Amino acid sequence: xxxxxxxxxxxxxxxxxxxxxxxxxxxxxxxxxxxxxxxxxxxxxxxxxxxxxxxxxxxxxxxxxxxxxxxxxxxxxxxxxxxxxxxxxxxxxxxxxxxxxxxxxxxxxxxxxxxxxxxxxxxxxxxxxxxxxxxxxxxxxxxxxxxxxxxxxxxxxxxxxxxxxxxxxxxxxxxxxxxxxxxxxxxxxxxxxxxxxxxxxxxxxxxxxxxxxxxxxxxxxxxxxxxxxxxxxxxxxxxxxxxxxxxxxxxxxxxxxxxxxxxxxxxxxxxxxxxxxxxxxxxxxxxxxxxxxxxxxxxxxxxxxxxxxxxxxxxxxxxxxxxxxxxxxxxxxxxxxxxxxxxxxxxxxxxxxxxxxxxxxxxxxxxxxxxxxxxxxxxxxxxxxxxxxxxxxxxxxxxxxxxxxxxxxxxxxxxxxxxxxxxxxxxxxxxxxxxxxxxxxxxxxxxxxxxxxxxxxxxxxxxxxxxxxxxxxxxxxxxxxxxxxxxxxxxxxxxxxxxxxxxxxxx
Amino acid sequence: xxxxxxxxxxxxxxxxxxxxxxxxxxxxxxxxxxxxxxxxxxxxxxxxxxxxxxxxxxxxxxxxxxxxxxxxxxxxxxxxxxxxxxxxxxxxxxxxxxxxxxxxxxxxxxxxxxxxxxxxxxxxxxxxxxxxxxxxxxxxxxxxxxxxxxxxxxxxxxxxxxxxxxxxxxxxxxxxxxxxxxxxxxxxxxxxxxxxxxxxxxxxxxxxxxxxxxxxxxxxxxxxxxxxxxxxxxxxxxxxxxxxxxxxxxxxxxxxxxxxxxxxxxxxxxxxxxxxxxxxxxxxxxxxxxxxxxxxxxxxxxxxxxxxxxxxxxxxxxxxxxxxxxxxxxxxx
Ligand SMILES: Nc1ncnc2c1ncn2[C@@H]1O[C@H](COP(=O)(O)OP(=O)(O)OP(=O)(O)O)[C@@H](O)[C@H]1O
Ligand SMILES: [Mg+2]
Numbered sequence: 001x002x003x004x005x006x007x008x009x010x011x012x013x014x015x016x017x018x019x020x021x022x023x024x025x026x027x028x029x030x031x032x033x034x035x036x037x038x039x040x041x042x043x044x045x046x047x048x049x050x051x052x053x054x055x056x057x058x059x060x061x062x063x064x065x066x067x068x069x070x071x072x073x074x075x076x077x078x079x080x081x082x083x084x085x086x087x088x089x090x091x092x093x094x095x096x097x098x099x100x101x102x103x104x105x106x107x108x109x110x111x112x113x114x115x116x117x118x119x120x121x122x123x124x125x126x127x128x129x130x131x132x133x134x135x136x137x138x139x140x141x142x143x144x145x146x147x148x149x150x151x152x153x154x155x156x157x158x159x160x161x162x163x164x165x166x167x168x169x170x171x172x173x174x175x176x177x178x179x180x181x182x183x184x185x186x187x188x189x190x191x192x193x194x195x196x197x198x199x200x201x202x203x204x205x206x207x208x209x210x211x212x213x214x215x216x217x218x219x220x221x222x223x224x225x226x227x228x229x230x231x232x233x234x235x236x237x238x239x240x241x242x243x244x245x246x247x248x249x250x251x252x253x254x255x256x257x258x259x260x261x262x263x264x265x266x267x268x269x270x271x272x273x274x275x276x277x278x279x280x281x282x283x284x285x286x287x288x289x290x291x292x293x294x295x296x297x298x299x300x301x302x303x304x305x306x307x308x309x310x311x312x313x314x315x316x317x318x319x320x321x322x323x324x325x326x327x328x329x330x331x332x333x334x335x336x337x338x339x340x341x342x343x344x345x346x347x348x349x350x351x352x353x354x355x356x357x358x359x360x361x362x363x364x365x366x367x368x369x370x371x372x373x374x375x376x377x378x379x380x381x382x383x384x385x386x387x388x389x390x391x392x393x394x395x396x397x398x399x400x401x402x403x404x405x406x407x408x409x410x411x412x413x414x415x416x417x418x419x420x421x422x423x424x425x426x427x428x429x430x431x432x433x434x435x436x437x438x439x440x441x442x443x444x445x446x447x448x449x450x451x452x453x454x455x456x457x458x459x460x461x462x463x464x465x466x467x468x469x470x471x472x473x474x475x476x477x478x479x480x481x482x483x484x485x486x487x488x489x490x491x492x493x494x495x496x497x498x499x500x501x502x503x504x505x506x507x
Numbered sequence: 508x509x510x511x512x513x514x515x516x517x518x519x520x521x522x523x524x525x526x527x528x529x530x531x532x533x534x535x536x537x538x539x540x541x542x543x544x545x546x547x548x549x550x551x552x553x554x555x556x557x558x559x560x561x562x563x564x565x566x567x568x569x570x571x572x573x574x575x576x577x578x579x580x581x582x583x584x585x586x587x588x589x590x591x592x593x594x595x596x597x598x599x600x601x602x603x604x605x606x607x608x609x610x611x612x613x614x615x616x617x618x619x620x621x622x623x624x625x626x627x628x629x630x631x632x633x634x635x636x637x638x639x640x641x642x643x644x645x646x647x648x649x650x651x652x653x654x655x656x657x658x659x660x661x662x663x664x665x666x667x668x669x670x671x672x673x674x675x676x677x678x679x680x681x682x683x684x685x686x687x688x689x690x691x692x693x694x695x696x697x698x699x700x701x702x703x704x705x706x707x708x709x710x711x712x713x714x715x716x717x718x719x720x721x722x723x724x725x726x727x728x729x730x731x732x733x734x735x736x737x738x739x740x741x742x743x744x745x746x747x748x749x750x751x752x753x754x755x756x757x758x759x760x761x762x763x764x765x766x767x768x769x770x771x772x773x774x775x776x777x778x779x780x781x782x783x784x785x786x787x788x789x790x791x792x793x794x795x796x797x798x799x800x801x802x803x804x805x806x807x808x809x810x811x812x813x814x815x816x817x818x819x820x821x822x823x824x825x826x827x828x829x830x831x832x833x834x835x836x837x838x839x840x
Contacts (some may be wrong), residue, residue, distance in 0.1 A: 073717075074714060074717045075718070077717065078717040079717075086715055090711065091709070092709045092716075093709065094709075094776050095775070099705070103716055104698065106698055106701070113697055114696050116696075
């Protein structure tokens, strides 16, 4: 047997005395695609950051490429042949797409200056491999999250590394883009590159990975050949429960009812905006989850923005219980909440604590004459930390110290706490582990049953099919058809999304 | 408030394209105004002496621009220039080729101290450079014995500040132009320049991307120090004395020029030509007020000129904000 490319043994790491890793193990062979799975906060990202020198380990050994690793900084990691896509997309939004891809490795002219023309061309080529055709000179921030994620991937694969690490690379991608990414991963693998792949989408692992390492509470609890395991086994190992126990619980908790008798909450009629939304019509009633489905660029996020009043309609109108919505302020005052897809840029305030982040939108209600009712605040935060299963040392911990999935839960908590009559959720379970996903879905359903409405955007068909009472399908900024539960199947939905424009498809 | 946050994308797009336009238009307007109103405004003498005087401000503004693009600030430039002018004056008997590098090195020494305090001791740039500002001022006073230090007129030292290349182009202007072009090339065409912008745009991301962030930060403070040092040499050479008490408020003038040139104070976005335009714009206001005083139509003290410069700064920044938000406004409110 040959020595593996990477072997990490007995890795421990504590943050301020709270252990994040306890003698974790990981071995990655040459030319293999190796997955790490585990619940939110299990220590996956921490293990990766120890390997790439972002954090220093408290104890343990790392051997890379046949020698003990002395990697002490991300720069050295790259120079030794480890390129990484970190979970919190680490790019520079103000700078151009090209810069984000080539920075640090720019092609040079013979004068030693940057060959911009070559750099733009190379970036364009790499991105077109991903089926992305964009102006690479524009600032990265002008593009949606999915494109940014592809840019991060493009950077990582263009560095000719021996090991490419991808920490939840597909969290904002749609199915087509995921397929393209898998194509690239297979190419890398064939050329002998190893890939370390972290994802909460277990189905993906069975498609692309060779082996999987399972982590729980900072420990490595198992390594398996993917061909010899099942999804159920994986979930059981991650959660530390028995397979039988989980089987009875079912795969999603949203449980659409198809009941469509509630009072009309929100109505959008022929709405168009300057942002790729051309013609949106939908209705949301009390007690109903309305899903938005469509390919990337079909205008799902744009639809949410229009409903929340971020973009002013150029045609049509949005009304909440009869009142027209024209800016976020009226939207909020009419009881609409909006969990955005881009938690880093638009949601999380990294410097503030879990408590402060969660009660940000609630402050006006918590204050009496400018003073915050601390006791009530703590009680509310306590309740949501418990019901959402947020893993934090304490409620005053800085939110940026939480694992990615737990940050997502904090944001969800922020909106649930103000109890809006209508909640727009853009990818609410992104980056959340299977266990927590069920919890979050259950919370959403309970919340709807109490007489609220939800607009749910999700790239996961399963979530829409099982969760939404009604699914509005968007194509190129237009709501083209609606499919209704019960009875929607995945095939039906795929068909509805892909099929050229037509009138109603019967469910 | 929420609406603004949601418009990050549009905002960035607007920002990249339109923020430098305002300063150029304002500069053009002032030049036209001057040319139409005053006979000698366009004379070789006026242009030469205007540029000669303002070359010092252009230099420190360009240095400041680099610092601000990393998200930092350098408050020490004025005192450092004063200190360098004293050093250069003391070295002037040995000739220009000793005094010039001597002054620049004196500036870079303070730049190195700044970089050390910021990078190694992890003190925020504002505090670090505030400390060196006071320190440099003290050093200048100690070294000069609290008096202006007359330069040597026997050596070739004053050639730099008082004569012209090929008889027409003042040396100061030529040297400044070279520095500006070099700075522009470094920013636009080298990895170092792009790293400066990346560090300012997102320090964590730049670190995780494996960029040499420490090197970029050290560079900007060294460069800013060197620019201040060179400005100090110009000061001594052009006015015949090392002046420990000069340089008061220069850092604010430089910051104003940089900001008017559309560079983001938070870092990550900036332009060298627009910074130069910003520095020229402020210089021109003085120049025009002097002409106006000369005509006898008004009589303004230097204090009033300062007020007018402040007003102008506000005006240009307001204009910029308007230009930037035009596209955004039309969509959202
Ligand atoms: N910088 C930090 N300071 C303090 N605690 C931290 C820090 N980084 C991570 N932790 C803690 O370490 C634990 C493991 O976090 P990690 O990010 O590795 O989880 P993860 O497995 O990647 O989870 P997810 O699936 O949500 O991304 C968490 O409890 C987290 O709160
Ligand atoms: Mg993680």
